[in-house]
Amino acid sequence: MTDGPFAYATLRVIWWLILGVLLIGFAIMDGFDLGVGASVTYLGRSDAERRAVLLSVEPVWEGNQVWFILGGGAAFAAWPLLYATSFSGLYLAMLLLLMALILRPVGFGFRDKVQNARWRSAWDGALTVGGGVPALLFGVAFGNLFLGIPFHFDSLQRPVVGGGFFSLLHPFALLAGIVSLSMLVLQGNAYAAMKVGEPMAARARTLGRAASAIFIVCFLAAGIWVYSALPGYQVSGPLDHSGPSDPMRKTVAIVTGAWLNNFHHRPVFWLAPILALLGAVGAHVFLHMREARAAFVASTLVQVATILTAGIALFPFLMPSSTYPNQSLTVWDSSSSAKTLLIMLAVVVIFLPIVLAYTAWVFSVLRGRINVEDVQEHEGGY
């Protein structure tokens, strides 16, 4: 399968795009419930207010989170080396992420079962952690992809990863973490502004505007850093785009500013970061104008464009190695076999539209704003 419409190289690009689609789906969908979770104690002052805020995401967050679960599953099936190296390499960060994510199903599921102020505020805290910590860690992880992660492969091709948890907390990675946190908090509050009644919606507009301002500053700062000082990676030796997935056959050079190569090469890609900034400005303005729907659309644009910006910058790298750059994982040498990629593509083509259709139906059933009065009828624990 070296040529034809589904040449190995083409399949690899398609699967890189699918991974991007899943990440974007995750940021748009799970993004708003992570953002709402992280903001719940600010948005709701009384128990009834908090219940109204949580009720805006409770019926849908579970489905939203599957975008993340599926992203992990797709990485396992389509990019097994990426899945193996990143999850084992970021061991303690992944553990922290996992524990935070575990707090969500139990937080949403258990909070309202008992009418006790301390019980409920404890779960509100759990949901804040469960929303905020993953939102921060995703950016920290992306920041570390830009920096490169210390790993190589042994003679059996087992990934060997150096560094510990604290080595992940490079200032650039923390900056990227704030970018993702502010981006998802914006998404959550734009959603809440649209979905919950006053006075929670007013608080959501305030917090959303603050988040969009922080996003703009940090996104620009990260861009300037990448342009002026950050070493980037570029493939410098031969790399067969349809070759076997053996990440040890190429050479890679580290050059400052190399993460912008793709933008210089195809200036149309500059649209991605520009749209991310415009989206954030738009969300800020629309929230000010109390146009919550428009703000949510603008915020969604921020999610799409920010992830595209990162993806374009890194391409074709999936995970650069800072210690053995030649062994970095790229789109061309760390995928599954062509056969697996083709079968999985067929499955995605059939089932993703079905998923989108029933998800849209569920949201249409649940349309409408949620006010404090609405939560009273659900009292009683079911």
Added chain:
Amino acid sequence: MIDFDVVTLSRLQFALTALYHFLFVPLTLGLSMILVIMESVYVMTGNEIWKRMTKFWGVLFGINFAMGVATGITMEFQFGTNWAYYAHYVGDIFGVPLAIEGLMAFFLEATFVGLFFFGWEKLSKVGHLIVTAMVALGSSLSALWILIANGWMQHPVGAHFDYHTMRMELISFKEVLFNPVAQAKFVHTVAAGYVMGSVFVLAISAWYLLRGRNIDFAKRSMAVAASFGLACSISVVVLGDESGYLAGEDQQMKVAAIEAEWHTAPPPASFTMFGFPDVAARVTHAAIRIPWLLGLIATRSIHEQVRGIDDLVAQARAQIVKGIDAYSALQVLRAGPPDSPDAATLQRFNANQADLGYALLLLRFTDDPSKATPGQIDDAAWSTVPNVPVLFWSFRLMVGLGLFFIALFATAFYLATRHRFERHPRFLKLAFFSLPLPWIAVELGWIVAEYGRQPWAVDGVLPTFLGVSRTSAGNVWFSLAGFVIFYSALAVVDAYLLIRTVRRGPDGMGLSP
């Protein structure tokens, strides 16, 4: 080269987190189906009590579902964090059913579960029933794909080793999909989940009847549980027998270990009902045997042998020797130019690559399998024997519980048809105290299937010890401690909520007329 602290800790962590996850999954499977039955009756009859039943059991379902989702995320993470080499080595095949599970099954289940709880007022009767059915369908489909993945670990079909990429690669998706082991495991496991749901409903309803609370509600619930449970408990045992037959074909060592069949006996082999397997002496003391039975279960004939452990170890030894040939050829291929391999070496590799996994067993005893001594080969061959006493006892207890469930549900079914539950408090007590038994049975089932596959992560392909990540023992200690503390706290909260909800009951929650 292999850090055995990391291996031991990673295995312990996987076993604990998988066994813990498996406390919740079968109940989700079973209760979701029971909710569909109850709500169907509501839609067909319009009798409000069936709606209240659906809502009440739905609350318990929801508490359990949250735990299942929470602990399921761990499983997906763990293949990467702790079993990175496994993920790389078999991701090309194993990752496929996992990803399809997410797309086809978990999405369905998770998207509709919210509407199950919050859609009662927003949907028509039939609309809501469809939502409930989608949740149940999603959870059963989820089990299907997970067991296709697991079935491949038990019986790896449709794949071969590629020396360019140093991993197993998919040849035939059809074979992976229609793997007979996966099919048998799916129906056995799902039916076990349905039995658990039925025992859960039966036991809690019995408690209400003993207390004289929610009489109509509990009797109807018991009738559903009794009929559904009876059908499913018979299926579990029959389909478990199918698994046994298939294991007899493909995983002979597992069957031999379960039966403590130390030596090949002339066919048809007898079934050891009871006894004390002695690993050191390789005999079973005080054995009570039923003639012919094992031969019939495992081979469905009276002429075929059920091979004993010593025979299978000898076979493993021969496979190790062939595997060493593949391993040495692989080293030569890896050292040479990747795109123009030496033809003779490639042929030598291809001829023996099916047994490459057996050579990898030697990495436990030597860093270089190609220079293994006969003593090391013997050690590796004997390392293919799983823990006989654990399997022997787990299996017997599991089967005993399976037979008990049939008797329990048959009795319940009889009493349900006669409307006589209240007159038999002793049966109600028995039903109530049976509550923990399905959990014991399914955990034992996991042990038989997974511990019985040891020393392999993927049977004959990848030894478990080799599958671990090259991380530090300190990291795994830390995560294991984290899981123990975190999971224990969650268990306390979960048990508290379940007990509290049952105590409040439909009458305490505004769900009685």
